């Protein structure tokens with residue numbers, strides 16, 4: 001047993017360090033009042049889906065490892081399918097982003113939210129109406145090239161592109 | 166860089182001591198007759214120049230007609246590695262001798278293979294299921310394992326008298 | 333004086349704070365002395381190996397995140413290396429360097445967690461864990477800005493990475509690298525000389541090197557027993573052969589040495605990242621890979637030195653879009669092999685410390 005071990009010097013040294021921390025600024029934030037700014041690529045809840053861009057090709061549904069996207073189309077017009085049903089079952093979704101990566105028309109984006117706890121699991125399924133009505137805060141995850149602006153684009157997409165990554 | 170010893174070279178060395186043991190040896194692996202597995206394993210572990218003292222991993226693959234048990238072995242002293250394989254004669258009664266007496270690291274891994282693939286390791290010290298519970302019907306990693314006959318997995322647990330389920 | 337004692341069987345877990353998840357040990361005691369230990373696992377078994385047989389090579393990457401959820405980057409890396417080996421896919425130099433940077437950042441984060449929760453088990457309730465969380469948090473911030481998530485990154489891709497790093501990554505990383513050695517000094521000051529910690533961990537749970545090798549343990553546990561075996565040196569993958577770093581090894585093979593090895597490895601990781609940042613080339617990060625990959629029939633085994641030990645993926649392909657067999661060589665699971673030998677003869681209070689020093693993650697033990 002060394003000298004330090006006998007006299008408890010090791011503990012004293014540790015205590016000095018602990019005391020030093022009293023003078024430091026806290027590095028925590030008080031969550032509901034204070035919010036951290038999220039990075040542009042944050043993969044969050046509320047998928048942002050632009051019906052004007054979506055052609056109903058279902059590439060996203062095929063790319064999903066869990067099969068949580070369900071697409072039913074009704075008819076074909078104007079070089080695209082008319083999307084009848086577009087359900088995302090976010091209760092089984094793992095936010096991997098593979099659907100976003102797969103979409104060839106840049107019609108679906110991850111969202112930027114994380115506060116969507118509900119008491120009922122069925123409410124976690126986002127259907128077409130939910131997706132259209134949702135507040136659109138597209139994350140720029142998996143946008144290897146930023147989408148080219150189009151006339152029928154919604155303003156939120158233009159904002160996201162302007163924000164860049 | 167770990168040098169991978171080719172199966173052909175290793176097969177020749179094994180053949181010098183156990184003429185019967187080798188079924189075939191190709192670039193990647195040596196395929197052994199399962200009766201000789203334990204003897205060859207201790208030969209590989211103790212022979213100077215080979216000294217495979219570290220069993221990296223044990224697994225099995227279901228090839229529909231038979232199972233193949235695969236051992237990745239490494240020598241820490243010489244920094245070389247090799248792959249040995251054993252084929253079970255058929256699918257209905259797959260039995261392979263255990264190498265847990267040579268490398269005790271095989272203990273849990275062979276239990277896992279037994280649990281998920283249903284290959285029995287003869288003379289294993291403690292051959293029980295490890296990830297699933299006793300009484301689970303079938304071995305899920307087999308290619309013919311599809312469903313639990315319409316039951317959810319939880320319905321396959323049959324409570325014992327004392328109210329304990331699993332060990 | 334000797335007391336008359338009775339054998340007693342105690343169940344540790346499955347819901348016990350010291351088991352770091354749902355893991356159960358059936359501990360037989362004679363008085364306070366452990367006479368037998370039987371680990372019981374599988375409470376978190378999700379059948380990843382079976383699930384993976386029905387999904388494409390790309391779709392399996394998010395599943396690997398969920399094995400060792402404290403080191404998702406390493407899991408991603410080991411898996412994509414196995415697929416690249418199977419299908420002979422080249423990786424650009426920039427992606428190789430970024431992979432090394434990510435894997436080493438992940439090692440720092442995972443070891444911080446391991447050290448913190450080990451001290452928690454030793455009775456230093458939560459203060460050291462919070463110190464460690466502070467540093468881990470910075471690593472998670474770096475990961476979040478790169479790939480958008482803090483825990484399940486899904487960042488590596490077959491043939492490279494999903495994204496290049498954002499422009500703000502390197503400055504933030506540089507700041508982290510400047511600060512980190514100071515923090516490790518702090519931990520050492522706080523902990524390595526602490527008499528209580530020394531008394532609780534020195535000479536506890538000794539794993540002799542012969543047994544360690546024979547029982548196939550790997551990672552800091554093997555090195556804590558004094559065996560100098562690190563796949564980054566022994567079998568360099570990515571570009572690890574271009575960096576200069578040391579392999580810390582313990583002497584006694586006790587719980588303290590395993591803890592000490594982890595602390596030192598964090599230092600070495602900082603060194604590796606500094607060199608990698610200095611050498612980081614420009615260029616593409618993802619090579620051209622068909623969207624649905626169909627490797628020719630064959631098999632491949634790739635292994636890396638993950639924070640917990642040798643993490644390997646053994647893939648068998650039959651030429652279709654999904655692997656025919658997907659086997660995970662998970663270090664946490666195999667590191668439990670010598671648990672009985674390590675615990676028998678020690679006091680029941682040491683069981684928690686010994687298990688804590690093994691640093692298992694149940695997502696990986698049970699898969």
Ligand code: SF4
Pocket residue numbers: 063064065066067068069088092093094095096097098099100
């Ligand atoms: S994020 Fe992943 S799991 Fe969720 S819908 Fe998209 S592909 Fe499926």
Ligand code: SF4
Pocket residue numbers: 053054055056057058059060061071102103104105106107108
């Ligand atoms: S891949 Fe894109 S365009 Fe095709 S259905 Fe999905 S969201 Fe619409």
